[in-house]
Amino acid sequence: MTADADKRAAAEAALDYIEADSVIGVGTGSTVNHFIELLGQQREPVRAAVSSSEASTGLLRRAGIEVMDLNEAGPLDVYVDGADEATRHLALIKGGGGALTREKIVAGASRRFVCIADDGKLVGRLGTFPLPVEVIPMARSFVAREIIRRVGGQPVLREGVTTDNGNVILDVGGLGIDEPVAVERTLNDIPGVVTNGLFALRPADVLLLGGDGGVRTLHRNA
Numbered sequence: 001m002t003a004d005a006d007k008r009a010a011a012e013a014a015l016d017y018i019e020a021d022s023v024i025g026v027g028t029g030s031t032v033n034h035f036i037e038l039l040g041q042q043r044e045p046v047r048a049a050v051s052s053s054e055a056s057t058g059l060l061r062r063a064g065i066e067v068m069d070l071n072e073a074g075p076l077d078v079y080v081d082g083a084d085e086a087t088r089h090l091a092l093i094k095g096g097g098g099a100l101t102r103e104k105i106v107a108g109a110s111r112r113f114v115c116i117a118d119d120g121k122l123v124g125r126l127g128t129f130p131l132p133v134e135v136i137p138m139a140r141s142f143v144a145r146e147i148i149r150r151v152g153g154q155p156v157l158r159e160g161v162t163t164d165n166g167n168v169i170l171d172v173g174g175l176g177i178d179e180p181v182a183v184e185r186t187l188n189d190i191p192g193v194v195t196n197g198l199f200a201l202r203p204a205d206v207l208l209l210g211g212d213g214g215v216r217t218l219h220r221n222a
């Protein structure tokens with residue numbers, strides 16, 4: 001199967017975690033795009049979705065799914081989102097699509113985080129994928145210097161990208177991340193950092209990996 005077919009298989013498997021009439025959180029990216037399309041085809045759709053990006057909001061509305069403001073929704077049952085890298089402990093790197101801050105907010109507001117990906121995303125150690133960091137524009141150069149001083153790596157400005165929150169993204173290459181919780185906290189302590197793409201303090205609860213043998217399910221604390 002192609003990576004795209006693996007993504008679609010993982011997205012389809014996530015439908016089993018969705019209860020009719022619930023309000024769910026929806027992430028961003030090509031894997032989630034499959035999920036939104038499949039969700040829109042369900043006979044018993046969800047009541048509404050809280051979206052993590054303007055891109056997903058548009059797709060959800062086109063699929064006939066009501067989009068709700070997180071402030072109106074309260075705690076969410078399930079959050080479904082993709083990842084750029086995942087470990088078997090379900091710590092993630094996210095933000096390849098630039099939506100990391102809203103993704104982290106919606107994941108944090110959800111009881112259960114179901115992560116969907118092709119099995120090429122499973123890694124032994126996080127950090128081969130450059131770690132996205134969302135930064136207030138005026139702090140860009142200062143934050144880049146502080147990242148190098150505090151955790152190392154090579155921060156590179158993502159050219160031509162402004163996030164949905166009006167900020168810029170630094171992609172930090174050259175990190176081999178052995179302690180994701182500590183790195184997540186250290187980066188978030190730098191003034192000017194909005195958030196970073198490590199999801200270790202709030203990892204996924206379930207990881208659905210599409211691959212040649214079908215969809216494999218990994219649970220946190222398994």
Ligand code: 5RP
Pocket residue numbers: 027028029030031032081082083084093094095096097098099100103
């Ligand atoms: C967007 C994300 C995506 O979930 C991540 O980039 C994976 O994307 P894709 O499903 O296209 O492989 O974090 O900010």
